[in-house]
Amino acid sequence: MPVNSTHYLFLSLLLFSIGIMGALMRRNAIIIFMCIELMLNAVNLLLVAFSKIYGDADAQLFVFFIMVVAAAEVAVGLAIIVMMYRKVHSVDINILNRLKH
Amino acid sequence: MGNFSQLVYLVPLFPLIGFLVNGLLWKRMPKNLGGIIGCVAILASFVVSLGIFFEVKGAGFQPQTKVLFDFIKSGDFYIPLAFQVDALSSLFLLIITGIGFLIHVYSTSYMHHDEGMVKYFAYLNLFVFFMLLLVLGANYLVMFIGWEGVGLCSYLLIGFWFKNKDYTNAGKKAFIMNRIGDLGFLVGLLLILFNFHTLSYYEFFGQLHGSQTIVSTTTYNWIAICLFIGAMGKSAQVPLYTWLPDAMAGPTPVSALIHAATMVTAGIYMIVRSNALYDLAPMALDLVAIVGLITALLAATIALYQNDIKKVLAYSTVSQLGFMFLALGVGAYTTGIFHVMTHAFFKALLFLGAGSVIHAMGGEQDISRMGGLRKKLPITYFTFLIGVLAISGFPFTSGFVSKDEILMAVYEHNKLYFYLAATAAVFTAIYMFRLLMLVFMGGFRGTEDQEHHLHESPAAITIPLVVLALLSLLGGLVQLPHLFGGHDFLNEFLAGAKIPAVVHEGAEATTKELTLLAGTVVGLLIIFIATRKLFAVKQFEGNYTGFKKVLANKWYIDEIYDAIIVKPIEALSNVLDKFAEKKGIDGIVNGVGKTVKWGGERLRLLQSGHVGFYIFIMVFGIVVLFTLSFFWIR
Numbered sequence: 001m002p003v004n005s006t007h008y009l010f011l012s013l014l015l016f017s018i019g020i021m022g023a024l025m026r027r028n029a030i031i032i033f034m035c036i037e038l039m040l041n042a043v044n045l046l047l048v049a050f051s052k053i054y055g056d057a058d059a060q061l062f063v064f065f066i067m068v069v070a071a072a073e074v075a076v077g078l079a080i081i082v083m084m085y086r087k088v089h090s091v092d093i094n095i096l097n098r099l100k101h
Numbered sequence: 102m103g104n105f106s107q108l109v110y111l112v113p114l115f116p117l118i119g120f121l122v123n124g125l126l127w128k129r130m131p132k133n134l135g136g137i138i139g140c141v142a143i144l145a146s147f148v149v150s151l152g153i154f155f156e157v158k159g160a161g162f163q164p165q166t167k168v169l170f171d172f173i174k175s176g177d178f179y180i181p182l183a184f185q186v187d188a189l190s191s192l193f194l195l196i197i198t199g200i201g202f203l204i205h206v207y208s209t210s211y212m213h214h215d216e217g218m219v220k221y222f223a224y225l226n227l228f229v230f231f232m233l234l235l236v237l238g239a240n241y242l243v244m245f246i247g248w249e250g251v252g253l254c255s256y257l258l259i260g261f262w263f264k265n266k267d268y269t270n271a272g273k274k275a276f277i278m279n280r281i282g283d284l285g286f287l288v289g290l291l292l293i294l295f296n297f298h299t300l301s302y303y304e305f306f307g308q309l310h311g312s313q314t315i316v317s318t319t320t321y322n323w324i325a326i327c328l329f330i331g332a333m334g335k336s337a338q339v340p341l342y343t344w345l346p347d348a349m350a351g352p353t354p355v356s357a358l359i360h361a362a363t364m365v366t367a368g369i370y371m372i373v374r375s376n377a378l379y380d381l382a383p384m385a386l387d388l389v390a391i392v393g394l395i396t397a398l399l400a401a402t403i404a405l406y407q408n409d410i411k412k413v414l415a416y417s418t419v420s421q422l423g424f425m426f427l428a429l430g431v432g433a434y435t436t437g438i439f440h441v442m443t444h445a446f447f448k449a450l451l452f453l454g455a456g457s458v459i460h461a462m463g464g465e466q467d468i469s470r471m472g473g474l475r476k477k478l479p480i481t482y483f484t485f486l487i488g489v490l491a492i493s494g495f496p497f498t499s500g501f502v503s504k505d506e507i508l509m510a511v512y513e514h515n516k517l518y519f520y521l522a523a524t525a526a527v528f529t530a531i532y533m534f535r536l537l538m539l540v541f542m543g544g545f546r547g548t549e550d551q552e553h554h555l556h557e558s559p560a561a562i563t564i565p566l567v568v569l570a571l572l573s574l575l576g577g578l579v580q581l582p583h584l585f586g587g588h589d590f591l592n593e594f595l596a597g598a599k600i601p602a603v604v605h606e607g608a609e610a611t612t613k614e615l616t617l618l619a620g621t622v623v624g625l626l627i628i629f630i631a632t633r634k635l636f637a638v639k640q641f642e643g644n645y646t647g648f649k650k651v652l653a654n655k656w657y658i659d660e661i662y663d664a665i666i667v668k669p670i671e672a673l674s675n676v677l678d679k680f681a682e683k684k685g686i687d688g689i690v691n692g693v694g695k696t697v698k699w700g701g702e703r704l705r706l707l708q709s710g711h712v713g714f715y716i717f718i719m720v721f722g723i724v725v726l727f728t729l730s731f732f733w734i735r
Contacts (some may be wrong), residue, residue, distance in 0.1 A: 023716050032716075081163035 015042035029081050029091040033074075040070050053071035105152030109167055110192060111239065112153070115145040118228040124223035131656075135219030136209035139226050143205050147198035150191070154309040157191040157597065164188075164598060166239045166303060173242075180300055180459045188598040192438065193370060196445050201229050207453055208354040210561035211460060221261060221352065230252035232363050236370055240301040241290050244371065248286065250333065251364045252279045258359060259351040271350040276515040278344035282334015289327030289416035296320060306377040318381065325378055325385030329392075332368025338426060339396045342419050343659055349411040350562065351455030356411060361418045361452050362445040368456070369425045369441050373434045376600055380432075390430020390514075397423030398454055399656065401528035405535070406645055406653035409466050410455045413536050417492065418448055423505055427522060433510035435595045435602040440507060443499035443576045447491035450569035454485035457558045458540060460634045462551055468539045477555040480563045482541050482572040489537045491573040493530035493628075494621050497585070502577030505617055505667035511602045511612065530628045538636040584614050605725060 022035030044063045051059035072100055081091055088095050119142030123135050156162060164187035173180040212218045228251060235247025260272030264328055279571065294300055296316050297308050319328045334340070337345035348360045370381060372389065379386050397420045404416035421444050428437040459466055475482045491500035504526060513521040545552050557563070581587020592602040
């Protein structure tokens with residue numbers, strides 16, 4: 001079966017849906033984090049695919065931006081998770097519930 | 102002569118510099134240095150003013166307008182900050198800086214024990230600056246700036262001893278009363294601007310003299326009356342005069358400079374400056390005369406039974422200002438200016454003399470506790486005597502000549518006015534001699550401590566007194582009637598600024614002049630003997646009864662104003678405070694706060710802390726927005 005651009009779109013949609021469902025259903029902060037990364041990369045994939053379809057390199061530029069931002073976000077997010085683990089010895093997001101007064 | 106009129110900007114500049122130096126450094130400035138800076142600034146202005154005066158007096162001088170910079174410029178509307186150099190302004194420059202300088206010198210001694218002396222000099226210099234701006238301005242706006250500025254300085258200096266609540270209240274009263282008048286002035290300016298599209302004297306008067314009549318006499322009357330309301334406030338005329346007697350709360354030299362010699366004559370200056378307008382507004386001119394006459398009489402009767410040395414002089418000032426307005430009202434503009442000048446001499450002298458007495462009495466102002474000061478304060482007594490003679494119109498003193506001219510001019514205008522004005526002049530002589538007798542003659546009525554403390558004032562106080570006494574004696578010579586070998590120097594000088602004069606010539610004038618002279622001499626003699634019998638010999642009667650009590654209580658004018666104006670306004674503001682403020686405005690403000698608090702307490706429940714729930718809401722929201730944008734909002 002030849003691979004055409006539509007396949008990329010569906011793959012991207014699939015990855016994004018997995019990401020959303022994961023973020024919604026899991027309670028482990030690290031898993032949620034990974035799901036968010038998955039969504040970001042689904043968007044990256046979509047951008048690259050469209051870039052290929054329309055023969056426009058602008059979209060690829062966005063991809064690099066998103067990667068950089070994602071890297072920064074990971075650094076901050078992981079640091080928060082590490083601190084959270086040190087305090088409460090858990091990465092369950094429902095524990096964060098306790099922050100409310 | 103040098104070209105002094107080119108340097109006219111220096112005249113107000115020196116006091117401004119003096120104000121800035123003293124005002125910015127008043128906490129660190131040594132007292133003596135502050136006083137010297139204040140005096141030198143005014144002296145420098147005086148020297149330049151002298152130069153300008155002689156240049157203006159010289160042959161072939163034309164009135165000039167010096168533009169310093171553009172003040173307001175917008176399309177056709179143009180108001181520069183410009184100075185007018187002509188006979189009228191140069192004469193006022195001399196009065197302001199000359200008498201101002203003497204009073205500054207006097208103040209160096211009088212205020213020496215006061216901790217705020219440098220601040221005092223800063224205010225005084227600022228006052229002189231604004232006063233110079235007022236008389237130098239070449240358009241009504243510059244005059245208005247100076248007008249408001251002197252009002253401010255008057256307020257600052259009346260309340261100079263601000264730790265005393267009565268004094269600050271007096272300052273507030275002066276400021277508010279002036280504000281009422283200033284509103285009239287401002288309306289007048291706007292009317293001029295609306296009808297003539299200019300505020301410059303030159304253009305405005307040019308349009309008045311032009312052949313084509315642009316506006317009706319009614320409009321002229323309204324403009325002139327509005328301007329006169331401003332003059333009523335500033336120059337303390339009925340009904341806005343009650344601030345001036347209270348303004349005596351300020352230091353005595355301030356009363357001499359601001360509330361006798363210069364600021365209160367600003368209204369007269371303004372009307373003389375606008376004489377072309379008033380000539381076209383007969384109704385307004387009548388009003389000026391009537392208000393002046395009423396003021397002269399009313400204030401003179403009040404002054405008869407005042408026991409505070411400065412209050413007597415204050416009411417006397419109000420009364421004399423009334424005389425000046427009366428002169429303007431009958432069209433004798435130069436005579437009004439002449440009386441401004443002589444009054445500046447003798448009233449400054451009287452106030453400074455009173456200051457010297459108060460100084461010697463250790464702050465006592467009640468004349469019922471004075472008496473017999475003649476021997477202890479010989480120089481003060483002698484100069485004060487000259488001042489009293491001058492203001493009462495003793496023949497050939499300055500006051501005689503100027504008041505005589507006013508009475509002559511009034512006589513030709515309206516006989517009834519004349520008799521009333523003459524009555525006021527008689528009252529003037531009575532209350533001044535009463536003051537003289539009570540303060541300087543008879544026996545001392547104060548405490549032993551005060552008697553022990555009595556001393557003649559130092560040279561810085563007596564020298565200005567002597568100079569002013571000489572001026573009060575000889576100031577009349579500039580306009581001595583022809584009958585006595587004089588010449589109308591002042592009229593000729595002021596003709597350069599196109600100010601009309603009323604000239605008295607011929608046999609009839611001579612008869613009247615001689616009658617007035619004889620009347621004055623006889624009258625003064627009677628008054629002198631009577632007051633001597635009444636006040637100097639007998640013990641002072643403390644409590645007044647009957648009509649005297651009404652006069653001693655100033656016709657209850659303050660009480661009447663209090664009852665019909667102040668009290669209702671206070672009641673209204675109390676009602677507004679209770680209902681509009683507490684319930685209305687506070688209710689709205691507090692209501693907004695309460696609503697937000699109530700809403701916040703309910704919305705807070707959404708923040709459950711369940712991260713999963715947040716994400717779900719976010720995704721749900723995105724899906725909804727996406728769907729909406731996809732199907733409906735294209």
